[in-house]
Amino acid sequence: xxxxxxxxxxxxxxxxxxxxxxxxxxxxxxxxxLRLRTVAIICGIFVILGAVISGAGPTQTLxxxxxxxxxxxxxxxALSAAFTVWRMTKLKIPVSTSQAxxxxxxxxxxxxxxxxxxxxxxxxxxxxxxxxxxAALLSMVIYLVVRLIVNKLKIHLLRxxxxxxxxxxxxxxxxxxxxxxxxxxxxxGVFIPVSPFKDTSLLGINISGAxxxxxxxxxxxxxxxxxxxxxxxxxVGKSLMKISPVSALVVVxxxxxxxxxxxxxxxxxxLVSYGLPPLPLVPVSSSQAxxxxxxxLGILKGGRGLRYRxxxxxxxxxxxxxxxxxxxxxxxxxxxxxxxxMEINSTKVSDVRYNNxxxxxxxxQTNIGQQTLVKPAIFTx
Amino acid sequence: xxFKQSKILINEIDEYLDTVSEGALVFRQCIDEYxxxxxxxxxxxxxxxxxLEKKADSLRRGIENRLYTHSLMPENRGDVLGILxxxxxxxxxxxxxxxQFSIELPEIPxxxxxxxxxxxxxxxxxxxxxxxxxxxxxxxxxxxxxxxHKVYFxxxxxxxAAENLNRSIFKMGxxxxxxxxxxxxVINVDKIADRSEAVADRIAIYTIKRTx
Numbered sequence: 001x002x003x004x005x006x007x008x009x010x011x012x013x014x015x016x017x018x019x020x021x022x023x024x025x026x027x028x029x030x031x032x033x034l035r036l037r038t039v040a041i042i043c044g045i046f047v048i049l050g051a052v053i054s055g056a057g058p059t060q061t062l063x064x065x066x067x068x069x070x071x072x073x074x075x076x077x078a079l080s081a082a083f084t085v086w087r088m089t090k091l092k093i094p095v096s097t098s099q100a101x102x103x104x105x106x107x108x109x110x111x112x113x114x115x116x117x118x119x120x121x122x123x124x125x126x127x128x129x130x131x132x133x134x135a136a137l138l139s140m141v142i143y144l145v146v147r148l149i150v151n152k153l154k155i156h157l158l159r160x161x162x163x164x165x166x167x168x169x170x171x172x173x174x175x176x177x178x179x180x181x182x183x184x185x186x187x188x189g190v191f192i193p194v195s196p197f198k199d200t201s202l203l204g205i206n207i208s209g210a211x212x213x214x215x216x217x218x219x220x221x222x223x224x225x226x227x228x229x230x231x232x233x234x235x236v237g238k239s240l241m242k243i244s245p246v247s248a249l250v251v252v253x254x255x256x257x258x259x260x261x262x263x264x265x266x267x268x269x270x271l272v273s274y275g276l277p278p279l280p281l282v283p284v285s286s287s288q289a290x291x292x293x294x295x296x297l298g299i300l301k302g303g304r305g306l307r308y309r310x311x312x313x314x315x316x317x318x319x320x321x322x323x324x325x326x327x328x329x330x331x332x333x334x335x336x337x338x339x340x341x342m343e344i345n346s347t348k349v350s351d352v353r354y355n356n357x358x359x360x361x362x363x364x365q366t367n368i369g370q371q372t373l374v375k376p377a378i379f380t381x
Numbered sequence: 382x383x384f385k386q387s388k389i390l391i392n393e394i395d396e397y398l399d400t401v402s403e404g405a406l407v408f409r410q411c412i413d414e415y416x417x418x419x420x421x422x423x424x425x426x427x428x429x430x431x432x433l434e435k436k437a438d439s440l441r442r443g444i445e446n447r448l449y450t451h452s453l454m455p456e457n458r459g460d461v462l463g464i465l466x467x468x469x470x471x472x473x474x475x476x477x478x479x480x481q482f483s484i485e486l487p488e489i490p491x492x493x494x495x496x497x498x499x500x501x502x503x504x505x506x507x508x509x510x511x512x513x514x515x516x517x518x519x520x521x522x523x524x525x526x527x528x529x530h531k532v533y534f535x536x537x538x539x540x541x542a543a544e545n546l547n548r549s550i551f552k553m554g555x556x557x558x559x560x561x562x563x564x565x566x567v568i569n570v571d572k573i574a575d576r577s578e579a580v581a582d583r584i585a586i587y588t589i590k591r592t593x
Contacts, residue, residue: 032455154521157461158387158394161454165383245456 017224
């Protein structure tokens with residue numbers, strides 16, 4: 001039964017892959033530096049690795065937002081988000097899967113009269129603003145540094161092309177890893193509390209139940225990237241602004257760094273160990289990051305070449321996505337409960353299930369004093 | 382594989398530019414020798430120039446093939462090929478002009494020789510500056526402008542020398558057909574500078590494109 005419910009998560013994963021692979025490699029394909037087939041394969045492999053190895057951090061924050069604690073509820077929340085992302089992908093608009101899933105969870109909260117954790121919501125919504133701004137700033141700085149290096153070293157145009165191509169593959173792989181790490185929460189987060197997977201060991205490596213779930217989600221993302229990413233790649237790679245190969249590298253690197261910053265538990269621990277304020281581990285939008293990075297470059301070049309109409313459409317998509325996902329979730333939950341007579345919320349099952357998923361992680365977070373991450377909200381998912 | 386291909390291509394482009402530069406120098410030697418009456422040396426260098434032109438053609442085709450076969454520089458490929466093809470016109474015009482000298486063997490009056498040498502000098506200096514500008518386009522965009530400036534300067538000087546020559550030719554008391562023949566040679570030599578200027582214009586635009 002669980003796997004039938006999981007199908008909506010897989011659909012969401014597929015939609016995410018189709019939509020967000022463009023963010024990682026769209027500019028590289030758009031500038032004709034890499035072939036779509038090549039990037040889809042690289043993206044698939046590294047998304048899975050990122051999801052399995054580093055996917056736990058942002059999942060935690062998303063869980064605090066709402067308390068989707070029944071399989072049917074999880075199914076419908078994921079399906080609503082997936083449907084929204086899929087529609088937007090068909091319209092060639094790079095949207096945020098994070099926004100879609102957050103909208104859907106809030107739709108569930110509203111329908112079931114469950115409280116929405118405002119702290120988490122604020123944290124997540126703030127990142128929707130911080131993420132593109134940070135990406136824009138990063139792309140400006142990186143571009144200036146790269147330009148300085150290229151001018152100083154007087155690299156031959158052909159050699160630069162080769163370095164660029166190799167750089168795009170490496171940075172794209174890093175971007176895919178970060179995408180998997182950061183966005184797997186969107187795809188599989190709602191299923192963790194109801195997951196039947198138990199911790200296991202393979203070739204001496206411990207694999208938690210959550211990681212097994214993340215692997216399945218990662219595969220779904222990879223399949224989406226391989227089969228249907230060309231539409232949004234067209235928008236990101238060509239329509240928003242004409243991107244040179246060097247700019248493509250800068251944009252992808254900025255985006256990957258932003259995703260990594262908001263996904264890396266190690267980075268957060270490092271900041272804490274130096275007494276710095278930790279960055280929240282939040283599933284941010286790779287679409288917002290990439291568009292922010294492109295706008296950053298556009299601003300650096302005096303705003304020339306930016307296609308404001310496309311930019312407007314994308315921004316509108318960002319506003320519509322959470323609302324649309326929320327409404328779809330709300331309406332479909334009504335049908336699920338009243339027409340199909342399915343249980344869409346229950347608290348007790350998830351408490352026990354989630355505790356089995358990753359107890360070590362909870363303990364570690366308590367140690368570093370992340371009160372917001374260990375409060376009982378963990379058990380309310 | 383990718384690094385190997387780009388290394389081969391860099392060497393081929395350098396060799397191509399060396400060939401064009403050498404062609405310009407050989408052309409100057411050809412004209413000097415022709416004006417000095419050293420017909421045998423002139424013929425030797427004329428043949429050498431012809432061979433250089435063939436070599437440049439073959440290198441250019443190789444570069445074109447390699448660029449497309451290995452999908453190198455997708456962003457700048459069209460621009461690079463445009464530059465290399467138009468540079469080919471410079472050495473091509475030099476070869477044709479020297480061949481015309483060899484076929485028609487025009488009698489250049491003593492009083493025009495110095496002006497002819499000046500014209501040829503400006504033309505070849507323009508071509509050499511063009512080669513430097515092209516090299517800079519590949520490696521050092523900041524330096525392109527300096528070399529292009531020289532190309533434009535030598536083109537103007539060549540035009541001025543050609544005009545002076547034409548005026549001197551038509552002041553001479555000889556047959557109109559002879560004057561026409563001499564003018565024809567002046568125009569052809571000067572055409573090399575015009576070709577260089579045309580390539581320089583392309584490079585200037587492509588440089589702006591790359592820096593924006």
